[in-house]
Amino acid sequence: MKIDPDSAVDLSAQIAKAIRDAIIAGDLIVDQRLPSESELADHFDVSRPTVREALKRLAAQSLIRTQRGASGGAFVNRLRFEDAYAQQVTTSTLLLSMNAVSFDVACEARYALERACAPLSAQRRTPDQLATMRAEIHRQGQPGLTDEAFCASDVTFHRALVDGAGNKVLSYQLAGAVEAMQPLMNMITFTARSREEIVALHTDIADAVEAQDAPTVDATLIKLEAYTRLLAHSVVKSRENRAAEKEHKTA
Amino acid sequence: MKIDPDSAVDLSAQIAKAIRDAIIAGDLIVDQRLPSESELADHFDVSRPTVREALKRLAAQSLIRTQRGASGGAFVNRLRFEDAYAQQVTTSTLLLSMNAVSFDVACEARYALERACAPLSAQRRTPDQLATMRAEIHRQGQPGLTDEAFCASDVTFHRALVDGAGNKVLSYQLAGAVEAMQPLMNMITFTARSREEIVALHTDIADAVEAQDAPTVDATLIKLEAYTRLLAHSVVKSRENRAAEKEHKTA
DNA sequence: GCCAGATTAAATGTCAGACAATAAAATGTA
DNA sequence: TACATTTTATTGTCTGACATTTAATCTGGC
Structure with a gap:
């Protein structure tokens, strides 16, 4: 040396x-x-x-x-999965917040990765992970939940899905992608209607995972991705409208 | 603060x-x-x-x-993709080398992730990425290539496939998985026969990507994963045999 | 001989003050 | 104005010291 x-x-x-x-x-x-x-x-x-x-x-x-x-x-030091995991989440979060990564690109990446482990999850999911998913779905249905708490629960739900694949390397790699999305998701304001829709899709996913029906999990994740992007776009659009109105008033 | x-x-x-x-x-x-x-x-x-x-x-x-x-x-500092990428490769490599992660688990994770972006690659691949894939296939066919050089070329090939998805976040997330596998892959000694087989599969992948035929890309990646694991197992087995023989001699 | 407590020693954690190297800004000069 | 020079602020590095922590060792009494 x-x-x-x-x-x-x-x-x-x-x-x-x-x-x-x-x-x-x-x-x-x-x-x-x-x-x-x-x-x-x-x-x-x-x-x-x-x-x-x-x-x-x-x-x-x-x-x-x-x-x-x-x-x-x-x-x-023996590098542990948890340490590497924490670092990856920090890095991914900063990467997204500092590099003008569009919501669509991040969302596409996240769901592509999640769908990668969906078949494995459907095959190997444990009762424990199913219970976590059900519990989070229940929480998401509670009225009075803040948007932030709703997002946090969403992350926990998806983490359970990912961990269901029973592959530590996969869990580690996806941790960043899923968690780093949270700040972006937090920008969305969820109406009662949209929460209902998301809970319904989550339920479908949990059902399909329990039934070990991989194709349905995959299809539902595609639906969820489409719906998430739709929500994000409407948020962006309504903001633009507000800005335009303001512009109009001052002019 | x-x-x-x-x-x-x-x-x-x-x-x-x-x-x-x-x-x-x-x-x-x-x-x-x-x-x-x-x-x-x-x-x-x-x-x-x-x-x-x-x-x-x-x-x-x-x-x-x-x-x-x-x-x-x-x-x-504005965290750049390249910086984050380099860190992730280092972390992933150490994680695998220090945690007794089995070849199978790592391999499964890698191919699951790679298959996640295969459909996007088939859709969006640029001529440039196709050229890279072809060039690496050609290199892999050259006789006299060391095992390490073969592995390095393999990584470049798969990187091109991943980058073909045209999603920086996806590329970043997968970088660790693909590159961290290299040290594990380096343990394998490739016979002329097995190289031929791999080159054939790579060619099928490149062809399918060029034809924008996502299902075939997916199917071929599954074959490649199976073949890679088969090779790794035979390496492990022959080592065990050698060890057993040695044991027998000394006994 | 053995155990408890005191002592010692080795290592990291922290501090203070100094000087070197660098690069931008201010200044002087033609 | 254009260019060379000086100044100055800042990081990079060194020296030497002391504080703190912890394991190993020693010591005395039983």
């Missing part, structure tokens, strides 16, 4: 990269202890604060964990 | 979280300049190195960028 002190790149970034590469290459294995900060500083011929900045970079990616005290130090 | 100096959590972690939350909440917008390190140190009542550690954490997640010199400082 070596770095170039003359490079324009930060030393701490170079050191972080060197260690990260060593982890990816398998030279450092899970739970192995890194040399102490002082030793690393000597090795790379930099000061301790510089080494610390590098270690913090790695800690931010959950690649290492640190422990204080004697026999403490930095250890290669 | 406040922190708790008595908390057991690192101050730098707390500061990073406070700033990260501000970005996610939209209190800090893209390209906005953060206060200087000294000002942040004053604000949080900590030293500059502590602030710097916090900023490095955020930099590791591509949430901020820094610039030296007068009117320099830390700026909220």
Whole structure:
């Protein structure tokens, strides 16, 4: 592991990269202890604060964990699904909010991915996941629910559907797509009528999953996607109308 | 933005979280300049190195960028698809290598996701993407290609298929799944016969995509998944046999 | 010999102050 | 005005120190 002190790149970034590469290459294995900060500083011929900045970079990616005290130090972290999952949700959320991704594009991606695991869910769903779906449907039918709570319940429902596929890798990959949509969904105001419609579609999905009827799950997801996009468009349209009216008044 | 100096959590972690939350909440917008390190140190009542550690954490997640010199400082970064993409590949790769994810589970996830965007690809593929697919197929047919180069070409081929869907969000989400598989695929040794088979299937896929024949793309991907898993199993089996023989000899 | 408590040592966490490097802005000059 | 120079604000890095935490070790009494 070596770095170039003359490079324009930060030393701490170079050191972080060197260690990260060593982890990816398998030279450092899970739970192995890194040399102490002082030793690393000597090795790379930099000061301790510089080494610390590098270690913090790695800690931010959950690649290492640190422990204080004697026999403490930095250890290669076993990257857990939950950690990776949390990071992915954050990244996906920011990606959507910062890049002018249209609702349609995000929605298309989300439902395409969800439909990918629908057949597996129909095949493998557990009673537990079915119960979650039913519970969320019930919640969504409650009057007086805020739009935000409705969206949150929607996410939980879809998470259950995704987890039903019983494939951790799939769940992880889809987590970002489903959860990152929530802020966008929160922009929609749901009328009693539209909630009713969504609950009906959710019920159809839950029924089909319970009956292990994959084609119906798929078809209903297509309907749900179409309806969601319809709702979003009407929201955009009514906003434009309001803006136009305002324009008219001031003119 | 406040922190708790008595908390057991690192101050730098707390500061990073406070700033990260501000970005996610939209209190800090893209390209906005953060206060200087000294000002942040004053604000949080900590030293500059502590602030710097916090900023490095955020930099590791591509949430901020820094610039030296007068009117320099830390700026909220517009998270680009390429940055997010690179991070996701790293995370996914480590996740698979550290968590004893079976080849079958990873493979199932990958092909489920890929099939999710196959219909869109068949509909929207550009001449450019078709050309990439053809070029990679040609490369895969070349004798003397190392197994690693074959796998790399395989990844490029599938990336082209995914990108064909013309949905950046979808491409981003699938990047991890496809690329993270590469190290696992590299464990397979491809015989001339199996390469021939794969090239044939790839050709079928390219043909079907060109003909905008979504069902055939889907069917061929299913075949390819089955064949890939068959190959992986035979590799595992032959290894077990070798191990058993060795056992027998020493016994 | 064994256990409880005190001590020690090693490591990370934090601080203070300094200097170097950089790049933009302000200033001076032809 | 155009260009060179100086100033200044900011990040990058270093040194050295102290605080805090925790495991290992030592010590004394039973």
